[in-house]
Amino acid sequence: MAALSDNVLITITVLAYLVAMLLHSADYAFGRQSHIAKAAVRERELVGAGGPPVVEKAGGFLIGQEIKPRAKLSMLQIALGATVLAGAAHLATVVTRALAAERMPWGNMYEFVLTVTLLGTLVWLAVAIVKPEVRHLGLFVVLVQVLLTGVAQIVLQKPIGPLVPALDSYWFVIHVASVATASALFLVGFAASLMYLLRSGYDKGKRGGLYPYGRLFANAETVERLSFRMHAFAFPIWTFGVTAGAIWAEAAWGRYWGWDPKETWAFISWIVYAGYLHARATPSISRRAAAWIAVIGWATMLMNLFGVNIFFEGLHSYGGV
Amino acid sequence: MSGVLAFLRNSWRQLTSMRTALTLLFLLAVAAIPGSVLPQRSVSAENVAGYFRVHPDLAPVLDRLGFFEVFAAPWFAAIYLLLFTSLVGCVVPRLADHVRALLRPPPAAPARFERLPFHTVVEDPETVNFKGWRKLKRELPDGTVTVSAEKGYLKETGNLLFHSSLLVILVGVGIGAQWGWHANRLLVQGPEQAFCNSLQQFDEYGLGPMVDPGDLPPFCLELTGFEASFLDNGIPKWFEAEVNGDRKFRVNHPLRLDGASVYLLGHGYAPILKYTDAAGKSQTTVSPFLPLDGMLTSEGVAAFPDANGSDKAKQMGFEGLYLPTAGMGRSNHPEERDPALMLMAYRGDLGLDVGISESVYQLNKEKLTRLGDAKMLKKGDTWTLDDGSKLEFLGTKQWITISIRHDPGEPIVLAGVALLLVGLPMSLYGKRRRVWLRLNPDGTAEAGGLPRTDYPGFEDEFKKVTQWPRSQTTS
Numbered sequence: 083m084a085a086l087s088d089n090v091l092i093t094i095t096v097l098a099y100l101v102a103m104l105l106h107s108a109d110y111a112f113g114r115q116s117h118i119a120k121a122a123v124r125e126r127e128l129v130g131a132g133g134p135p136v137v138e139k140a141g142g143f144l145i146g147q148e149i150k151p152r153a154k155l156s157m158l159q160i161a162l163g164a165t166v167l168a169g170a171a172h173l174a175t176v177v178t179r180a181l182a183a184e185r186m187p188w189g190n191m192y193e194f195v196l197t198v199t200l201l202g203t204l205v206w207l208a209v210a211i212v213k214p215e216v217r218h219l220g221l222f223v224v225l226v227q228v229l230l231t232g233v234a235q236i237v238l239q240k241p242i243g244p245l246v247p248a249l250d251s252y253w254f255v256i257h258v259a260s261v262a263t264a265s266a267l268f269l270v271g272f273a274a275s276l277m278y279l280l281r282s283g284y285d286k287g288k289r290g291g292l293y294p295y296g297r298l299f300a301n302a303e304t305v306e307r308l309s310f311r312m313h314a315f316a317f318p319i320w321t322f323g324v325t326a327g328a329i330w331a332e333a334a335w336g337r338y339w340g341w342d343p344k345e346t347w348a349f350i351s352w353i354v355y356a357g358y359l360h361a362r363a364t365p366s367i368s369r370r371a372a373a374w375i376a377v378i379g380w381a382t383m384l385m386n387l388f389g390v391n392i393f394f395e396g397l398h399s400y401g402g403v
Numbered sequence: 404m405s406g407v408l409a410f411l412r413n414s415w416r417q418l419t420s421m422r423t424a425l426t427l428l429f430l431l432a433v434a435a436i437p438g439s440v441l442p443q444r445s446v447s448a449e450n451v452a453g454y455f456r457v458h459p460d461l462a463p464v465l466d467r468l469g470f471f472e473v474f475a476a477p478w479f480a481a482i483y484l485l486l487f488t489s490l491v492g493c494v495v496p497r498l499a500d501h502v503r504a505l506l507r508p509p510p511a512a513p514a515r516f517e518r519l520p521f522h523t524v525v526e527d528p529e530t531v532n533f534k535g536w537r538k539l540k541r542e543l544p545d546g547t548v549t550v551s552a553e554k555g556y557l558k559e560t561g562n563l564l565f566h567s568s569l570l571v572i573l574v575g576v577g578i579g580a581q582w583g584w585h586a587n588r589l590l591v592q593g594p595e596q597a598f599c600n601s602l603q604q605f606d607e608y609g610l611g612p613m614v615d616p617g618d619l620p621p622f623c624l625e626l627t628g629f630e631a632s633f634l635d636n637g638i639p640k641w642f643e644a645e646v647n648g649d650r651k652f653r654v655n656h657p658l659r660l661d662g663a664s665v666y667l668l669g670h671g672y673a674p675i676l677k678y679t680d681a682a683g684k685s686q687t688t689v690s691p692f693l694p695l696d697g698m699l700t701s702e703g704v705a706a707f708p709d710a711n712g713s714d715k716a717k718q719m720g721f722e723g724l725y726l727p728t729a730g731m732g733r734s735n736h737p738e739e740r741d742p743a744l745m746l747m748a749y750r751g752d753l754g755l756d757v758g759i760s761e762s763v764y765q766l767n768k769e770k771l772t773r774l775g776d777a778k779m780l781k782k783g784d785t786w787t788l789d790d791g792s793k794l795e796f797l798g799t800k801q802w803i804t805i806s807i808r809h810d811p812g813e814p815i816v817l818a819g820v821a822l823l824l825v826g827l828p829m830s831l832y833g834k835r836r837r838v839w840l841r842l843n844p845d846g847t848a849e850a851g852g853l854p855r856t857d858y859p860g861f862e863d864e865f866k867k868v869t870q871w872p873r874s875q876t877t878s
C-alpha cells in the first residue's frame with residue numbers, strides 16, 4: 083500500500099495535473115472561440131454600447147456571429163475532466179498513504195502538502211461546478227497544483243512513520259484539518275485574485291507582461307467577487323485553525339503562543355488577510371489594491387508552508403522537510 | 404486654542420480612519436518578520452549567543468534596537484498600541500451608532516421607490532411577508548400606509564463584537580505577562596530527588612513583574628515512574644511520566660495542579676556510580692547525562708568531592724558518554740538494550756567551592772589530572788584505578804525535564820478568541836437590507852428594496868418577500 087501510494091499514485095497525480103494544465107493551456111491557445119464568445123456576449127450585455135474599446139476588439143470578430151450550443155465537448159470541459167481525474171488519483175494517493183500509515187495523513191510536510199492541495203482541488207471543483215463562468219481559472223489552480231504536488235513528490239517525500247508523540251493529540255487533528263481547509267480556500271482565492279488583476283489590468287489598457295492573457299478571462303467583477311467570497315470563507319476557518327494550534331501548543335509546550343517562526347508567520351498571514359478584508363470594505367481603496375494584498379497574503383502562506391520549515395529552526399521542525 | 408483643538412480633532416480623525424488602520428496592520432505584519440528571521444531570546448537564548456559570535460559587529464547594534472526581542476520591543480509595542488487606540492476610536496462611535504440604530508425604528512419609506520435598486524408594483528399586498536424582519540407601520544395623513552422593514556443588524560453586532568474581542572485578547576495577554584510565571588527543572592527518579600515548589604529548586608525560572616516568589620502554589624513532586632516506547636529505528640512512539648505514585652502525565656497531556664500545570668519536555672538517563680577510595684570509603688552518585696542525539700547518546704559527569712579523605716587535591720571526577728545501546732562511540736537505540744558507559748577519570752581539585760556555580764554537566768579541568776585512557780563499563784562492571792580505588796557502574800535511573808507554568812490570562816484570551824470566532828462569521832456573512840411597502844389610498848401598492856452591503860442574493864430575497872405565493876401565507 084505504501085509503495086502504491088508513494089511511487090505509483092503520486093506520479094499519476096502529478097502527471098494528471100500536468101495534463102490538465104496542458105489542456106487548459108490548449109484551451110487558451112485554440113479553444114478560445116467558445117468562451118471568448120461567451121465572455122464577449124456577456125460583456126456586451128453588461129457594458130452596453132458605451133463599453134471600452136478593448137471589449138469591442140475582443141469580441142469584434144464575433145459580432146453578428148451566431149453562437150450555437152456546441153454538441154462537442156469543449157477543450158475547457160476536457161481540461162476540467164482531467165482535473166477531476168487528477169483529483170481522484172490525488173485522493174487515492176492520500177487515502178492509501180493514510181491506510182498504510184494507519185493514521186491521519188498529516189504526519190510530515192509531504193503528507194501535509196498533499197492534503198492541502200487535495201482540498202484545494204476539491205474546493206476548486208466545487209466552485210467550477212457551481213460557477214461555470216470562472217472555469218478558466220482552472221489554469222492557475224492546476225498550475226499551482228502541479229508545482230506543489232511536484233515539489234512534494236520530488237523534494238519532500240518521506241517514508242511512512244508513526245506520529246511523533248508531540249503530534250499525538252486530537253487538537254492536532256482539528257488544527258491541521260482547519261488550517262488545511264483554510265489554505266485550500268485561500269489558494270483558490272489567490273488564483274481568483276490573480277485572474278482579477280490580469281483581467282482588470284487588461285481592461286485598463288495594460289498590455290505588458292502577462293496582461294494580454296487577461297482578455298481571456300471571465301468578467302473582472304465576477305472573479306473579484308469569487309476571490310472575496312473565498313477569502314471571507316477562509317478567514318474564520320484560518321482563525322479557528324490558528325486558535326486550535328494555540329490550544330494544542332498550550333497542552334504540548336505549556337504556552338499558547340511563543341512566537342516560534344511558524345506561529346509568527348501564521349500571525350503575519352492573519353494580519354495581512356485582515357488587511358485584505360479591510361481594504362475590500364473601504365470604498366476609497368481600489369479593488370486592485372485589495373487584490374494585491376490577497377496575493378501578498380498567499381505569499382505569506384507559502385512562506386509559512388515551505389520557507390519556515392526550510393530556513394528556520396523551531397519547535398515545528400519535527401514536521402520534517 | 405481652537406487651532407490646537409482642530410489639530411487634535413483632525414489627528415484623531417486621521418488615526419481612526421480605515422486607511423490608518425490598514426497602514427498599521429501592515430506595519431505590524433512587517434515588524435513581525437525580523438522576529439522570525441533573527442534568533443529571539445524568548446525562543447532560544449543560545450541561538451542569539453550564536454548570532455553574536457558569527458556577527459560580532461552587527462549583533463550589538465541589532466540588540467540595542469531590540470531585534471532579538473522583537474515582540475517585546477518598544478517599536479513593536481508602539482505599533483500595536485496605536486492600532487488598538489485606532490480600534491477603540493473606531494469601535495466606540497460605531498457602537499454608539501449601532502445602539503441608536505437598534506433603538507430607532509426602521510426609517511420612513513423614501514418618496515420615490517424608482518430610485519431604489521429594486522422596486523416593484525405589488526399586486527396583492529396581502530402576500531407581502533415580513534416575517535423575521537424588524538418593521539414599523541406608519542399611517543400618513545393622506546391615508547397612505549407604509550411599512551418599513553429592516554434586517555441584518557447582526558452584521559454590525561458581529562463586527563463590533565469581533566473588534567471588541569481583540570481588546571479582550573490584548574487584556575488577557577497583558578495579564579498573563581504581568582501575573583504569569585514559569586519554572587523549569589530536571590527531575591531524577593526517586594525520593595532523594597523529590598522537590599517542593601520553591602524557586603531555589605528550579606534550574607531556570609521567570610516570574611511576571613507582579614508575581615512574588617511567595618505566591619507560588621505549594622506542591623511537591625517526586626518522579627516515581629517513567630515509561631517510553633520506541634520503534635526499531637529509534638523514533639519515539641510514546642512517553643509517560645508518573646509522579647507521586649499515582650499521577651501520570653505525558654506530552655500533550657500535562658499534569659494540572661491547583662494553580663499550575665506541569666509539562667513533560669524531555670527525558671534521559673542518570674547513571675548510578677559508586678566510588679570506593681583506597682581507604683575503603685564509598686560514595687554513590689546519580690548523575691543525569693544530557694542527550695546529544697535522538698538515540699540518547701548522552702554526555703555528563705560524576706563528581707566525588709568527598710573522596711580520599713576530603714583532600715581537595717585528591718577529589719575524583721569522571722566525565723564521558725552514556726550509550727543506552729552501545730555502538731561505535733554513539734548509541735544505536737534510545738532504549739537500554741546494551742547499556743555502556745565510556746568514562747575518563749580525573750583526580751585533583753574539582754573547583755566546586757569557588758562560589759560561582761559550575762555547570763554540573765562539565766568538569767572544570769584546570770586543576771585536574773587525567774588518569775590514563777577512557778574505560779568502557781557495562782552495567783555491574785567495576786573499574787579499578789591506579790591507586791586501588793574502584794568505580795562501580797550500578798545501573799541507571801530515568802530523569803525527566805519538566806516545565807511548570809501558570810498563566811492567569813489564559814481563560815481571558817480563550818474567552819476573547821471564542822467571542823471573536825462568534826463575531827467574525829456574523830460580521831462577514833451578515834447582510835443588511837431594507838424593504839419598504841407602500842399602500843396608496845387608491846388601492847395600488849408598491850415595494851422597494853435596498854441592500855446596504857454587497858449582497859448578490861438580495862434580488863431573490865426581495866422577490867420572495869414581495870411576491871410571496873398566496874398559498875403559503877393563508878395558513
Ligand code: HEM
Nearest residue numbers: 356359360363419420421424486489490493562569830831
Ligand atoms: C487589531 C486590528 C484590527 C483587526 C485585526 C481587524 C480585523 C478585521 C477583519 C478581519 C474584518 C473583516 C470582518 C468584516 O468584514 O466584518 C474587519 C472589518 C472591519 N474593521 Fe477591522 N480590524 C482591526 C482594526 C480596525 C480598526 C482600527 C478599524 C477602524 C478604523 C476597523 C474597522 C473595521 C470596519 C469598519 C470593518 C467592517 C468592514 C465591512 O464593512 O465589512 N478595524 N476588521
